[in-house]
Amino acid sequence: MEIDVQSLVFLFVGGLGIFLLGIKYMGDGLQKIAGERLKDILDKFTSNPFMGVLAGIVVTILLQTSTGTTVLTVGLVNAGFMTLRQSIGVIMGANIGTTVTAFIIGIKIEEYALPILAVGALMIFFLKSKKAANIGQAIFGFGALFYGLDLMGNGLEPLRDVQAFHELTVDMSSNPILGVVVGTLFTVVVQSSSATIGILQSLMAEGAIELQAALPVLFGDNIGTTITAILASIGATVAARRAALTHVIFNIIGTVLVLLIIGPYTQFIGYIQEQLTLNAEMTIAFAHGIFNFSNTFIQFPFIGGLAYLVTKIIPGEDSVVKYQPTHLDPIFIQQSPSVALQQSKEEVIRMGQYAHKGLEETSLFLNNHQTKHAEAALQVENALNKLDREITDYLVQLSSSSLSDFESAKHSTLIDSVRDIERMGDHFENIVELIQYKISNKISFTAQAQIDINEMFDLTVLTVKQAIQALDKDDREIALQVVQQENQIDKMERTFRKKHIIRLNEGLCSGASGIVFVDILSNLERIGDHSLNIVEEVLGEKSPEAVH
Structure with a gap:
């Protein structure tokens, strides 16, 4: 056949x-x-x-x-x-x-x-x-x-x-x-x-x-x-x-x-x-x-x-972050509210340290374009969202317990700080997406733009780290350093934006690169604002313009 x-x-x-x-x-x-x-x-x-x-x-x-x-x-x-x-x-x-x-x-x-x-x-x-x-x-x-x-x-x-x-x-x-x-x-x-x-x-x-x-x-x-x-x-x-x-x-x-x-x-x-x-x-x-x-x-x-x-x-750590809270034990809410408050603070500090790590990974992604850094940053952002819900729920349950005036103030500080840290995650997620857009559309920065953005990134990463340290140790001296650095971040954002407009007018960079550059500056500046919010809770002198 x-x-x-x-x-x-x-x-x-x-x-x-x-x-x-x-x-x-x-x-x-x-x-x-x-x-x-x-x-x-x-x-x-x-x-x-x-x-x-x-x-x-x-x-x-x-x-x-x-x-x-x-x-x-x-x-x-x-x-x-x-x-x-x-x-x-x-x-x-x-x-x-x-x-x-x-x-x-x-x-x-x-x-x-x-x-x-x-x-x-x-x-x-x-x-x-x-x-x-x-x-x-x-x-x-x-x-x-x-x-x-x-x-x-x-x-x-x-x-x-x-x-x-x-x-x-x-x-x-x-x-x-x-x-x-x-x-x-x-x-x-x-x-x-x-x-x-x-x-x-x-x-x-x-x-x-x-x-x-x-x-x-x-x-x-x-x-x-x-x-x-x-x-x-x-x-x-x-x-x-x-x-x-x-x-x-x-x-x-x-x-x-x-x-x-x-x-x-x-x-x-x-x-x-x-x-x-x-x-x-x-x-x-x-x-x-x-x-x-x-x-x-x-x-x-x-x-x-x-x-x-x-x-x-295959030795090594399973994951970049652990989503589940490690300090929040419901038993303390009824038996010892003061211990529960301290446990909440430990979890908020851990959350803040994750935010710092996420921002570091974002900075690495900006400079070497390795996807593992983008994935790590996005993992951290997901963890921040999860921890935000878990810590906030725990603190809401704790609010019905009998707390002293001092503990109530501390409780309020923690609730506000959790929200600020979660918002930091949203901003570095935005930056990751901007970098991904930059890579996929083959957009490049001028050498000066890259230097400027790295300078602002480094200062923002340091500011976040110190804001969490100030919250952890109730350290006024570190908190005041953060206030000073946040002002510097604001000035950088304005200065670098003007320098970009000059480059654009001189034809040294494209409109597309300018949009990405300015949006990254803006997100870094907002992360600085949230760092300021955290330390002003520590200093006890929240100013209206600091709230974002």
């Missing part, structure tokens, strides 16, 4: 493209429907590793990608919302959740793919509601997934008559490690285990591959999917690299264990296929689901060991 190679390749590649688009569209639609609840699920329902597994399953079903869940998890570990141990539970759950796509494929509703696509498209284009459009996107993706599978199946059908392919499947049956390597490499190329498992299901449905050869490829697909996380973690934080490595180790251990019993496991899956009269696609889905569930069940008790192992392999 002569094979039309062009048709085979076109149908397969086109079908694969539509299949991948379908998975992405369905995942994006479900994600939009769920909204911020995905992060909430991971944040709130990972109090222990078991809850982490459940959260990982739910979020991966909604995202339709285990890699997406891993990326979200890494972000939460990075931010200090989740421990490494909790993240391992989520990654295990993600492996179980990703099997749902294989079960969906096993339903075999390809003949309804086009009507499903039509329903999704109609909802996207003709319904005004955003929610309806999101549902339409998920339905469209669902239809595209099956339509792509149908095309791939048609493309792969002639392979069962190709002698070379038949010999390869025989080799994989007798040498399971070859099958694992083939599955791993194929998933690395396609960058989606759902796609490669879908292809495997199509091959088996067309009779091009037997169960004994398909299973090792399936296990290789599970290893291959971890490569995406590894690639994403290159040059990333310690937490990102640890999470990616955990995913790899977890799947490799599972594959090694199942290869040791590949014969009995193949017979077991064959028995299930026979008893439940499963089609080829659903047989692979069951094999995939049982493998990932068993792998999680076996390795779950050793989560602590996995965490220890990856920590030893």
